[in-house]
Amino acid sequence: xPLYPLVSGLLTGLVxxxxxxxxxxxMLPVTGLLLILAIGGRYAGRIVLxxxxxxxxxxxxxxxxxxxxxxxxxxxxGGWTPRLGVALKADGLSAVLxxxxxxxxxxxxxYAQRPFRVPQGLSETRTSLVFWLLFCGVxxxxxxxxxxxxxxxxxxxxxxxxxxxxxxxxLDGRGExxxxxxxxxxxxxxxxxxxxxxxxLFYGTYGTLDIALLADQIARVNPxxxxxxxxxxxxxxxxxxxxxxxxxxxxxPPAHAGxxxxxxxxxxxxxxxxxxxxxxxxxxxxxxxxxxxMGAQVLGALGxxxxxxxxxxxxxxxxxxxxxxxxxxxQLGYLFLVFPLAIGPGAARSASLxxxxxxxxxxxxxxxxxxxxxxxxxxxxxxxxxxxxQDQIRKLAGIGRALPITVLAxxxxxxxxTGLLPSGAYLAKTLLDxxxxxxxxxxWSLAMxxxxxxxxxxLIRVFYHALSxxxxxxxxxxxxARYQELVVLGLALCSILLGLLPSAMxxxxxxxxxxxxxxxxx
Amino acid sequence: MNGATLFxxxxxxxxxxxxxxxxxxxxxxxxxxxxxxxxxxxxxxxGAIARRGGGVLSSAGTGIDSDPVPxxxxxxxxxxxxxxTAIAVALLLRLAETTGRTxxxxxxxxxxxxxxxKEA
Numbered sequence: 001x002p003l004y005p006l007v008s009g010l011l012t013g014l015v016x017x018x019x020x021x022x023x024x025x026x027m028l029p030v031t032g033l034l035l036i037l038a039i040g041g042r043y044a045g046r047i048v049l050x051x052x053x054x055x056x057x058x059x060x061x062x063x064x065x066x067x068x069x070x071x072x073x074x075x076x077x078g079g080w081t082p083r084l085g086v087a088l089k090a091d092g093l094s095a096v097l098x099x100x101x102x103x104x105x106x107x108x109x110x111y112a113q114r115p116f117r118v119p120q121g122l123s124e125t126r127t128s129l130v131f132w133l134l135f136c137g138v139x140x141x142x143x144x145x146x147x148x149x150x151x152x153x154x155x156x157x158x159x160x161x162x163x164x165x166x167x168x169x170x171l172d173g174r175g176e177x178x179x180x181x182x183x184x185x186x187x188x189x190x191x192x193x194x195x196x197x198x199x200x201l202f203y204g205t206y207g208t209l210d211i212a213l214l215a216d217q218i219a220r221v222n223p224x225x226x227x228x229x230x231x232x233x234x235x236x237x238x239x240x241x242x243x244x245x246x247x248x249x250x251x252x253p254p255a256h257a258g259x260x261x262x263x264x265x266x267x268x269x270x271x272x273x274x275x276x277x278x279x280x281x282x283x284x285x286x287x288x289x290x291x292x293x294m295g296a297q298v299l300g301a302l303g304x305x306x307x308x309x310x311x312x313x314x315x316x317x318x319x320x321x322x323x324x325x326x327x328x329x330x331q332l333g334y335l336f337l338v339f340p341l342a343i344g345p346g347a348a349r350s351a352s353l354x355x356x357x358x359x360x361x362x363x364x365x366x367x368x369x370x371x372x373x374x375x376x377x378x379x380x381x382x383x384x385x386x387x388x389x390q391d392q393i394r395k396l397a398g399i400g401r402a403l404p405i406t407v408l409a410x411x412x413x414x415x416x417x418t419g420l421l422p423s424g425a426y427l428a429k430t431l432l433d434x435x436x437x438x439x440x441x442x443x444w445s446l447a448m449x450x451x452x453x454x455x456x457x458x459l460i461r462v463f464y465h466a467l468s469x470x471x472x473x474x475x476x477x478x479x480x481a482r483y484q485e486l487v488v489l490g491l492a493l494c495s496i497l498l499g500l501l502p503s504a505m506x507x508x509x510x511x512x513x514x515x516x517x518x519x520x521x522x
Numbered sequence: 523m524n525g526a527t528l529f530x531x532x533x534x535x536x537x538x539x540x541x542x543x544x545x546x547x548x549x550x551x552x553x554x555x556x557x558x559x560x561x562x563x564x565x566x567x568x569g570a571i572a573r574r575g576g577g578v579l580s581s582a583g584t585g586i587d588s589d590p591v592p593x594x595x596x597x598x599x600x601x602x603x604x605x606x607t608a609i610a611v612a613l614l615l616r617l618a619e620t621t622g623r624t625x626x627x628x629x630x631x632x633x634x635x636x637x638x639x640k641e642a
Contacts, residue, residue: 084591152595159602163609170613175621182613183626186553189606190544193560196599197537200564203592204571 019075021065022088022147024058025098029140036132041124044132045113052106059102066095072512082210089149091512097146097277100368101270103494104375105139110487111379112262127171137164138266145274151199151209154278155192162188165271168263169255180254187241187251194238201231211286218287232290235282242275245336246306249329256325261382268328269375273367276335283339296339303336304447311454320381320391323458330451331370331417337444338363341435362431364509365498369424372495373413379488380410383480393462397469402476405485407466409492414459416495419452424498529570536563548625554610561603568592
């Protein structure tokens with residue numbers, strides 16, 4: 001076969017490129033921003049569409065390089081070494097998230113070609129120009145969060161992400177979406193200023209902001225200074241506000257439900273995951289020493305509260321997009337079960353982080369599968385709403401016959417969320433359940449089962465109305481383009497087929513970080 | 523108490539005041555101002571850390587005790603906080619134009635309207 005040498009040759013070439021590879025995902029969105037501003041809004045959509053496959057190729061190359069070497073890629077900006085310099089680093093976790101976000105963003109970019117097309121005869125429209133600029137901003141912010149290795153650089157990345165995400169919410173300019181955007185902005189600003197305060201305390205204590213150097217110093221100090229504990233608490237609280245974990249979730253449903261469907265897909269599938277990723281970084285990479293029973297149980301309990309509360313409220317929603325938004329709230333809760341499950345009760349902390357590798361993989365699978373499924377569901381819900389002119393769940397009758405592919409995509413996304421057999425969520429829940437049984441924490445699997453039931457319940461409500469109606473199909477105001485439907489269906493299929501990944505691939509999130517955890521042992 | 527400690531405590535006080543305002547005041551403009559107060563507190567704390575010394579330069583043996591790195595970071599932070607304030611105020615202005623309210627609560631109103639407006 002001539003194919004194999006070609007692919008392996010390409011891979012070796014990429015691995016030789018090494019850390020420089022990490023610059024490409026950061027350059028592409030910025031290139032897009034500059035090109036759009038220079039050339040003008042008329043071609044904005046097409047410029048982004050041309051750049052997105054390059055972004056996917058770069059992300060796939062990062063995954064391949066991490067996979068081939070089995071170690072993290074790193075790059076020092078300007079050749080300056082940390083303490084003073086800023087480093088980029090992609091370990092298995094970053095690689096998985098880079099690839100996931102590249103796929104979702106590509107799909108959203110294709111989908112958004114139609115709603116944000118510039119009509120014939122106009123040189124540019126404001127909505128289209130702003131959407132594509134913000135789209136590039138979100139893309140760049142996400143990639144920067146995933147590869148940054150410096151706490152202050154991460155702050156800037158988070159802010160880039162927030163400032164791009166907030167105006168996306170109020171793109172249609174209605175009063176309620178502006179209020180939703182303002183509320184989102186205020187929560188996000190509180191989150192980032194608390195995060196910054198934490199970073200300042202870290203700098204004041206250790207004189208560096210590089211995660212690897214800080215982790216090294218923190219592992220050697222016993223007991224930890226009070227400033228570090230305060231910094232950890234402040235940063236976690238701030239990031240929880242950005243992730244919309246249960247008591248800090250108020251901003252999420254109106255913001256995600258009010259945004260245009262393409263923007264909702266980005267916000268719900270990816271933007272909230274960026275701050276969750278940082279929480280993971282802080283607790284697992286920066287200071288695993290500090291992840292105590294108590295703290296982990298509190299995070300897990302908040303996660304369970306989110307699962308139950310989000311599920312119950314999703315059940316009560318009248319509008320389809322609000323239901324999907326509340327479902328995001330519930331699904332985010334699962335991610336936080338990673339913390340109590342990663343440290344078994346009574347086990348030595350650093351040892352158990354290595355001993356329970358399935359937990360991190362399970363959490364990442366849940367994250368990735370939710371990203372695909374939720375992006376597909378938001379875009380499908382958007383097409384349904386555009387076709388019917390409203391999205392009341394009670395009035396969906398007949399839509400299953402009018403828009404079969406769209407409803408199929410929504411359904412497959414929903415089944416993937418409930419954790420039906422080949423889906424990524426199924427595999428994730430199996431891994432997390434296994435970890436819960438192994439560490440004797442049965443209550444977390446109980447919560448997961450309850451959450452699964454709630455998910456099934458609110459989706460059945462949608463299916464019941466969407467698939468009923470045997471009379472005339474409803475009159476459609478606008479029919480979605482076939483390519484839009486196929487892209488959304490493709491995303492939903494990604495989510496439900498994720499469970500068929502070869503089990504060797506499941507080690508990917510662990511690559512490049514196991515060694516770091518082992519050295520934590522004093 | 524030396525200067526760095528005094529400024530550090532001032533920073534902590536500003537952060538506390540700002541946090542209270544951000545959470546307790548219903549008016550959106552006050553929340554934005556409170557956010558800026560927290561930001562000032564954080565930057566002041568950063569300045570105090572820089573003055574206290576023991577940073578990169580002193581550990582590299584240059585004989586310079588105070589630390590220039592936080593200055594660079596504070597400048598970046600100021601730009602970010604300014605941009606955030608600009609976006610928040612722009613959103614608030616548009617909210618007031620479209621709906622006529624200046625709070626996030628759909629039924630509430632800003633409890634303290636400026637006193638001068640009634641007379642004018």
